[in-house]
Amino acid sequence: MKKVEIFDPAMCCSTGVCGPVVDPELTRIASAVYSLEKKGFTITRYNLTNDPGAFVENGTVHQALAEKGPEALPVVLVDGEIVKMAEYPTNEELAEWFGTTPAELQEKPRVRVSVNFGN
Template identity: 65%
Template structure:
């Protein structure tokens, strides 16, 4: 099973989906990760503000940051290899890497039961 590690820029909280101006892209990524984790896929996220040691310990991440600077974040490792830098993976990329259907990464919308 493939492992995914996401190295986030400095965010206000571990997921980055807090505060008055929530970025819809962070919400989409957090939702996809939640769904994938429920399916048993190993996905880790590291926030530069909360876990700077992880950025130093992973030589691939450290190298990219030295070459490209913080603009390279977010950075995604799949099985230890840099697969994406500078933006979050699309649902299609998550699906391709992990062998799932894209539609599985879209949460069910609540149904209105009021008549």
């Protein structure tokens, strides 16, 4: 089974899907990663803000950053090899790597919200 790692630029939260204006590309990748994780595939995202050690400890990513700077991010590794830099993988690429279909990568996380009206 393939192992995919995505090294994100510095973001305010682990997915980048927060704040008043959300980048649709970050929403798409968050949904795809969620769907793949739910199916048991090995895919991990590292955020430069929250996981700086992962960027230093991974020699391949560390070298890419040393050569190209933060403009290289996101860096995408498949089985330890760089397959993309400066852009996220498409749903088609993710589906190909994991042997699934792009349609299966669109499940959105569901969050239960409770409202207390103080009654």
